[in-house]
Amino acid sequence: MLIDHTHRKWFLGSAAALTVAAAVYVPYALHSPQGPRGGSGIGLTFGTTGFLCMLFAGLLGLRKKFPIWRIGRAQTWMRGHLWLGLLSFPLILFHGGFHFGGSLTRLLMWLFGFVWISGILGAALQHFMPRFQTAQLPMETIYEQIDRVRGQLAEEAGQLVEETCSALEGEVSRASERQRAVSASAGTQGGLTVASGLRTNQQVSVQLRTFLDQEMRPYLERAGAHTARLGQSGQAQKMFQQFRVLLPPDLHSNLDDLENICEEKRQLDKQSRLHRILHGWLLVHIPLSYGLLVLGAVHAVVALRF
Amino acid sequence: MLRRTRTTKKLAKRIDLQYFAHAHPFRQWRFWLSIAVPAIALSWFVLQRAQGGQKVYSAGPLSHAHAVFTQQCALCHVAQAGSFSAHVTDKACLTCHDAPVHHVNQTFTPECASCHVEHKGAMLLQATADRACTQCHADLRTRDGQPHYISSIAGFDRKHPEFSTLRSGKTDPGGVRLNHYLHLQPNLIGPNNTRMQLICDDCHGTKTADVTPHQAAELHPASLTEISTRRPHEQAYMPPPEFAKHCAACHTLQFDTHFGNEQVPHDKPEVIHTFLVKKFGEYIATHPGAVHEVNPPDRQIPERVRQARSARNAAEWVQFRVEDAEWLLYAKTCKQCHTLRPTNDSLPEVAKSNMTTRWLSHADFDHHPHRMMTCTSCHSRTPDSRETTDVLLPGIQTCQQCHRPQGSTKEAAEGRCYECHQYHDWTKTKPTKGDFTIQQLRGEARVPVLDR
Numbered sequence: 001m002l003i004d005h006t007h008r009k010w011f012l013g014s015a016a017a018l019t020v021a022a023a024v025y026v027p028y029a030l031h032s033p034q035g036p037r038g039g040s041g042i043g044l045t046f047g048t049t050g051f052l053c054m055l056f057a058g059l060l061g062l063r064k065k066f067p068i069w070r071i072g073r074a075q076t077w078m079r080g081h082l083w084l085g086l087l088s089f090p091l092i093l094f095h096g097g098f099h100f101g102g103s104l105t106r107l108l109m110w111l112f113g114f115v116w117i118s119g120i121l122g123a124a125l126q127h128f129m130p131r132f133q134t135a136q137l138p139m140e141t142i143y144e145q146i147d148r149v150r151g152q153l154a155e156e157a158g159q160l161v162e163e164t165c166s167a168l169e170g171e172v173s174r175a176s177e178r179q180r181a182v183s184a185s186a187g188t189q190g191g192l193t194v195a196s197g198l199r200t201n202q203q204v205s206v207q208l209r210t211f212l213d214q215e216m217r218p219y220l221e222r223a224g225a226h227t228a229r230l231g232q233s234g235q236a237q238k239m240f241q242q243f244r245v246l247l248p249p250d251l252h253s254n255l256d257d258l259e260n261i262c263e264e265k266r267q268l269d270k271q272s273r274l275h276r277i278l279h280g281w282l283l284v285h286i287p288l289s290y291g292l293l294v295l296g297a298v299h300a301v302v303a304l305r306f
Numbered sequence: 307m308l309r310r311t312r313t314t315k316k317l318a319k320r321i322d323l324q325y326f327a328h329a330h331p332f333r334q335w336r337f338w339l340s341i342a343v344p345a346i347a348l349s350w351f352v353l354q355r356a357q358g359g360q361k362v363y364s365a366g367p368l369s370h371a372h373a374v375f376t377q378q379c380a381l382c383h384v385a386q387a388g389s390f391s392a393h394v395t396d397k398a399c400l401t402c403h404d405a406p407v408h409h410v411n412q413t414f415t416p417e418c419a420s421c422h423v424e425h426k427g428a429m430l431l432q433a434t435a436d437r438a439c440t441q442c443h444a445d446l447r448t449r450d451g452q453p454h455y456i457s458s459i460a461g462f463d464r465k466h467p468e469f470s471t472l473r474s475g476k477t478d479p480g481g482v483r484l485n486h487y488l489h490l491q492p493n494l495i496g497p498n499n500t501r502m503q504l505i506c507d508d509c510h511g512t513k514t515a516d517v518t519p520h521q522a523a524e525l526h527p528a529s530l531t532e533i534s535t536r537r538p539h540e541q542a543y544m545p546p547p548e549f550a551k552h553c554a555a556c557h558t559l560q561f562d563t564h565f566g567n568e569q570v571p572h573d574k575p576e577v578i579h580t581f582l583v584k585k586f587g588e589y590i591a592t593h594p595g596a597v598h599e600v601n602p603p604d605r606q607i608p609e610r611v612r613q614a615r616s617a618r619n620a621a622e623w624v625q626f627r628v629e630d631a632e633w634l635l636y637a638k639t640c641k642q643c644h645t646l647r648p649t650n651d652s653l654p655e656v657a658k659s660n661m662t663t664r665w666l667s668h669a670d671f672d673h674h675p676h677r678m679m680t681c682t683s684c685h686s687r688t689p690d691s692r693e694t695t696d697v698l699l700p701g702i703q704t705c706q707q708c709h710r711p712q713g714s715t716k717e718a719a720e721g722r723c724y725e726c727h728q729y730h731d732w733t734k735t736k737p738t739k740g741d742f743t744i745q746q747l748r749g750e751a752r753v754p755v756l757d758r
Contacts, residue, residue, distance in 0.1 A: 033435060304391070
């Protein structure tokens, strides 16, 4: 979510509400004979308003469950979630007079603190990271499909290596259409057959297969193997450069493809990491929010009694 | 040259179109955590409720005095019949405490809990905020019109008047003449003609000043902790000096050369008279020849030389000697300190000593916590005081050097109103009778719903 000029009204509204609240709180705290307390009229007003803001923020999850409900645009709900949630914390601090109170209220304040800070962190991440991702990860895919795509990459790499090795070993039957075309063209020009037109370096072929089995396939099939040699862009480049020396130039395009597959895998790994950062805070923010709302409701009932 | 191409069609083919139908582990975690955290939170609450009773509801730790009742909210939070609310009422406080009224003509009486704020941790409930006092005293109104006190006091450092004794120019009404300046001179003649330098403690001292610290702690256990009961105790005020303890060593009361250093009792003139008659009677009975002795002229008061008189018999001798001794005592010895008024009787009337032990009539003061300071750091005018009428009470500015309303938060001594002033008029206190059992107080038994 981009926090841009479209948030101006929400920002100004929240800032105005906070200013009013502070303007009420300061003289109340200074002149109240017993100091600011949650149970006083003003304290209860702060508490109720803060809890309503929290409730509204919490209803965003429900709103997302029913996207077709005509109860305002999702964007509006999201902005309300952000700004009212932000406003709720100072209101609750005013409610408690900056005291954490007993065990229940102390737990509530700690929960609220974590929810509030994780929310701010999340908003900042949602503001900056998508643009960063777009710039850094041109090969990104749907996060949930990364495992599947990784498998496809491994399969694609296997086919490419097999194709290359076939070409190297001179197996005409396993040569690709393109190779056939190349050799056919060469034969018409230089009198060469397909078999003689293809390089038959058995040793290189073995090395390439070994490279696939020991380096590339494990790297492609394993999620987040960024410590592997192929996980490092520079090292991968050197490894492929060695094969370029060994392989004839007309097979270099295969190596380019293999290198590109590794690059895509690196980007997918990076996308996974960034995704965990971009959405990981929700694992803290959402569950703690529910805990906060449940205990907040208990606190409200208890406070009304005592 | 790269042969791999990333066309939209190729990319689309990679995707499982039903992928959203299967929850990704990340979403699964989020879902289960969203159920688990509220469940854990509720379980914690239920567990706390089961283990600690109502303590989990507490808005904060109770004060020292009430900490023992932490499990029994119903002691103070009395539920009214038919009402969900169980707020603290004055009745609940008055079940255990007496709270005499502040002034009969005050315009309103705040609720107990509005000044004695609970659930603020281990603190002294008497330590009320200044606002509790200044809500009235900053603009004092009384039922009978004009207040008798300063009507705009906003705090110890804001508009607090000078102590009333100093403000009104009152003088010390003491009937015993004392020259502090003279008594604090070096090389005074002390007992047995020794030279000495008096210090304040030689004459002034609290009642328990001579007990050991251990004994003092037993008397006042609270004095060992930061929290004090704040009730003035025996060490709070300086008792008046006692003649026998503090004066007699230097101010001797010899009355006649026949008795050497024997002294008359430090008592009323009638007692002294009886003592003298008895003493001289006993003497002449054992020394009958003394009747015809010619008394030498009195040399102790040269300007008032008395003529020598010859007694004709023992009774007359006793009469003359008693008169001479009383004349010596009342013209010189007693008069040095006491004001003597002549009466129709032969014996004078000694004015009452009338020593003031408590100069701050509207406030409490305790010398004990101030014992680390020299006396003159506060009573700075004492070394130069020559008149009995001098009031040597230090002014408010002396106190304000250390005591500030912000107290320890501003590296100062406590300076809130409660430090010196009592709200409740404890002279009107009434005994209270509790009706709880130990089990009820400890939260092990229910508190009956009383009409409290």
